[in-house]
Amino acid sequence: MPAEQICHVYDDLPLRISEDGPASGRPVLVLHGGGGPATVAGLAGHLARTGRTLTPVHPGWDGNPRPGWCTGVDDLALAYLHLLHDRGLTDVLVVGSSLGGWIAAEMAVRDLAGVVGGLVLINAVGVYVESEPVTDIFALDPRAAAEHSWHEPDRYYTDPGDLHAEELARRQGNMATIRILAGEPYMHDPKLLRRLARVRQPALLVWGESDRIVTPAYGAAYAAAFGDGRLETVPKAGHLPHIEQPEAVFGLIDAYAGGPSSARPNNRA
Numbered sequence: 001m002p003a004e005q006i007c008h009v010y011d012d013l014p015l016r017i018s019e020d021g022p023a024s025g026r027p028v029l030v031l032h033g034g035g036g037p038a039t040v041a042g043l044a045g046h047l048a049r050t051g052r053t054l055t056p057v058h059p060g061w062d063g064n065p066r067p068g069w070c071t072g073v074d075d076l077a078l079a080y081l082h083l084l085h086d087r088g089l090t091d092v093l094v095v096g097s098s099l100g101g102w103i104a105a106e107m108a109v110r111d112l113a114g115v116v117g118g119l120v121l122i123n124a125v126g127v128y129v130e131s132e133p134v135t136d137i138f139a140l141d142p143r144a145a146a147e148h149s150w151h152e153p154d155r156y157y158t159d160p161g162d163l164h165a166e167e168l169a170r171r172q173g174n175m176a177t178i179r180i181l182a183g184e185p186y187m188h189d190p191k192l193l194r195r196l197a198r199v200r201q202p203a204l205l206v207w208g209e210s211d212r213i214v215t216p217a218y219g220a221a222y223a224a225a226f227g228d229g230r231l232e233t234v235p236k237a238g239h240l241p242h243i244e245q246p247e248a249v250f251g252l253i254d255a256y257a258g259g260p261s262s263a264r265p266n267n268r269a
Contacts, residue, residue: 025051042242081107102192108203132221204256205219
């Protein structure tokens with residue numbers, strides 16, 4: 001079972017982190033999107049078969065404290081870089097879904113110490129593509145959000161009226177945090193796209209073909225901006241392909257990272 005711990009990279013920023021997998025495995029940082037840590041639990045579990053996975057709960061999600069100065073995705077990117085650096089980790093595979101993919105990209109452009117060894121961005125937001133704007137999730141009602149997010153929306157849609165008060169409050173709190181961190185400019189850093197050319201670590205971008213939040217064309221522009229980026233699309237999947245088509249996504253990540261039988265040793269400075 002994953003062990004949860006509280007870590008501090010700044011005195012006023014407690015990070016809740018679940019750690020799992022073999023200590024000798026390649027370190028992997030798994031970053032969730034707006035839906036919270038539950039959306040990457042299966043992904044983290046798969047990666048923990050061979051890697052030492054660190055899966056944080058971002059400040060402001062699921063009741064996790066967010067200090068007043070933490071108002072942007074760049075704040076999270078720097079905090080996680082400092083976390084990895086403080087632990088003496090190198091060759092870290094950073095895997096991010098949606099907003100987590102944006103955080104991963106921001107980490108890569110700031111990684112002057114060579115901590116990050118590779119990137120996997122799953123239907124990530126974070127860049128501005130004029131012809132493919134990110135859908136405004138704040139303007140969607142729950143049914144429309146499901147239609148935009150899932151290949152099979154009827155399977156995954158939940159009527160808010162059926163939710164317990166605690167779960168509804170959790171979701172509302174998470175959305176409020178997204179507004180603070182990514183509401184203006186909406187879901188992107190205007191400077192990020194041009195900065196990605198300086199990233200030399202290989203980047204795999206995995207995209208659900210049915211995503212209407214960020215389209216595959218948006219993903220293609222994202223991948224092309226990296227110095228070494230590659231886009232792989234997943235049929236019959238939307239914004240969270242690792243949930244709708246987990247085996248396909250896991251296979252792509254395993255092949256990119258060297259496969260489950262070739263885990264690299266944890267390289268510590």
